[in-house]
Amino acid sequence: MATPNAKPARIRLGMVGGGEGAFIGGVHRIAARLDDEYELVAGALSSTPEKARRSGSALGLDPARTYDSYQQMAEAEAARDDGIEAVAIVTPNHLHAPVATAFLRAGIHVICDKPVTTRSADAKALAALAKKQGLVFAVTHNYSAYPMVRVAREMVRAGKLGEIRVVQAEYPQDWLAEPLEQSGQKQAAWRTDPAQAGGGAIGDIGSHAWHLADYVTCQPLAQLCAELSSFVPGRAIDDNAQVLLRYANGARGAIWASQVAPGHLNDLQLRVYGSKGGLVWRQESPNQLQFTPLGQPTQLLQRAGAAFGDAGARVTRIPAGHPEGYLEAFATIYTEVAQHLRAARRGGRKPEKACHFPTIDDGLRGVQFIEAVQRSSRLGGRWTKLP
Numbered sequence: 001m002a003t004p005n006a007k008p009a010r011i012r013l014g015m016v017g018g019g020e021g022a023f024i025g026g027v028h029r030i031a032a033r034l035d036d037e038y039e040l041v042a043g044a045l046s047s048t049p050e051k052a053r054r055s056g057s058a059l060g061l062d063p064a065r066t067y068d069s070y071q072q073m074a075e076a077e078a079a080r081d082d083g084i085e086a087v088a089i090v091t092p093n094h095l096h097a098p099v100a101t102a103f104l105r106a107g108i109h110v111i112c113d114k115p116v117t118t119r120s121a122d123a124k125a126l127a128a129l130a131k132k133q134g135l136v137f138a139v140t141h142n143y144s145a146y147p148m149v150r151v152a153r154e155m156v157r158a159g160k161l162g163e164i165r166v167v168q169a170e171y172p173q174d175w176l177a178e179p180l181e182q183s184g185q186k187q188a189a190w191r192t193d194p195a196q197a198g199g200g201a202i203g204d205i206g207s208h209a210w211h212l213a214d215y216v217t218c219q220p221l222a223q224l225c226a227e228l229s230s231f232v233p234g235r236a237i238d239d240n241a242q243v244l245l246r247y248a249n250g251a252r253g254a255i256w257a258s259q260v261a262p263g264h265l266n267d268l269q270l271r272v273y274g275s276k277g278g279l280v281w282r283q284e285s286p287n288q289l290q291f292t293p294l295g296q297p298t299q300l301l302q303r304a305g306a307a308f309g310d311a312g313a314r315v316t317r318i319p320a321g322h323p324e325g326y327l328e329a330f331a332t333i334y335t336e337v338a339q340h341l342r343a344a345r346r347g348g349r350k351p352e353k354a355c356h357f358p359t360i361d362d363g364l365r366g367v368q369f370i371e372a373v374q375r376s377s378r379l380g381g382r383w384t385k386l387p
Contacts, residue, residue, distance in 0.1 A: 010039040011341050014077060014084035014108075016070045016099050017091035019045030019055030021186045024113055025090045028140070029059075031330035032088065035317075037338035041065060042084050044073040070099045078106035086111055086136070086341060092196040093203065097122035100137070104129045109136040109341055111334070115207050116363030118198025120371055120387075123364040130360050136344060137360035138337045141211040143268060144358060145332035147303050147312035147324055148289040152272070152279050153216045154311040155291070162276030162294075164217050167245065167253030169209040171268045172261035176201075176239050179232050192237050199370045200237035202228060205268075206257030206373070207366050211358065212270050213253065214365070216279075220248040221369070225383045226376040231260050243373055246383075286325050314354060333357050 013032055018025015025045070032038040042065040045055035049068040056066030067073035077083035086109040089099050097117040100110050104126070116139050117123045130137040143149060155161065180188040190196040191204055199206075214221065223246040228238035239260045245253035258264075268283035280290040287303040303312065304320030315332045316324060339351040368387050376384040 007036075008342060008345075011037055011086060011338055011345075012041050012082065012084045013038040014042040014044075014073060014087040015040060016044045016073065016087060016089050017046070017095070018043070018088070020051050020058075022090065023187055027327065027330055028088045028090050028111075028113075028334075030327055031142075031334045034327065034331035035335045035338075037335055038086075041082075042073060042077055043067070044070045070095075071102055074102040074106040074108065078108065084108060085345070086337075089113060092190045093118050093198050094196045097126060100126055101129065104133050104135055104137070107133060107135070109337075109344070111138045111140065111337060112363070114139050114141055114211075114358075114363065115198065115203050115367050115370060116360065117367055118203075120364060120367045123360070123367045127360045127364055134344075136337060136340050137363075138333065139358040139360065139363040139366075140330065140333050141208065141215070141358040141362065141366075142326070142330045142333055143208055143212050143283060144215040145315060145329040145336070146281075146283075146286050147308075147316045148281055148287060148301070149212070149216060150311040150315055151301065151309060152270075152281055152289055153218070154309060155279065156217055156272065156274075160277060160291075160293075161272060161274030161279065164219055164247070164249065164251045164272060164274045166271075166273040167213050167217055167219070167247070167251060168271040169213040169253070169269070170256040171205040171209040171266075172256065172258045172264035173205060173266060174260065174262045174264050176232065176259035177262055179234060181235070192235055192239075194237050197237060199374065200228070200230070200235075200241075201239050201257045201259045202226075202241040202243075202373050203370050204257075205259065206241045206243070206255060207370060208268060209255045209257055209270075210369050211362065211366055212268065213255070213272075214362075215358075216270060216281075217247075217251075217272055219251060221386055222246050222248045223383050223385050224369075224372055224376060225381050226373040227381050228374065228377040238377075241373060243376075286329075287320075287323055311354070 044067040046052040089112040181192040226243040229240040243255040277293040289301040336357040
């Protein structure tokens, strides 16, 4: 007999990619387990069968559910009574579309790293397929899940900034200031390969800056003007991006994404200014939000107190003064997705509206943004409309 009020069984999760030498796979696994919502039970963890098996063994997976290919995994798991309910896709970007397609066709929900594809045509096809199949398709733009980012969004939606006028987002790093890819470093190698990455700095981190601005401001982006640069000799992909923005409401903005900026590690920042005030948030100080009402002293909002509100509190786990950061934000995405997967499992009503996450529609718009930046840059910085 089931225990009254017992927690439902964990969601059975599979993973494609994320094996030996991978960074983001480990992040996804931690995120999936942090709130005890998932159990990793299957994987196709590498395109090299021997590495896939070693990786599965290291994670304690059943050898029978450690697959040599994602195609084999999708088919086999769909046929099992205890098959996976969702798959996490943590491969290089060029594989996102074929992997997601295989699992959606098999009736399995998808949680995919960003950018969701390297071509908008593929993202459109995935959106249509997910809708047809009635499946959840989440994209892990994790910065939208920081508590103070949720607070910033609610402040904008509540009109505390007035009409949005200026939006400035930037994400500088310095880890590719030298030709690290020539050393054989795995992460640098695929991220600087146009065939695998699709876009350099603009795709890898510029997409995060775009999504953060898009999420907080809720303003449709109408046009952009961009210049992509490759500063490291011999590099075949952009390592610096500068983009001017025109929003549908008349606001103006800019995005700077760089992987050749010495002194910056993961310095994602967002500044939003409206007719009544301004907000500043910085990822390296994630539990603070700077708010300046027009004509008043600047306020430093902390992850606590009345100003924090329900939007931040519902995605916070630990007492104020203890930092909630990158891994916790990733976990929030996974947990928000879990609520929707449990609803799908029951065939019942969806969770409350406050429980949300980036979807394939966000992923599509992100790829359209990247393509518009690349097109504008190829045309010498011509103003380019977005779909």
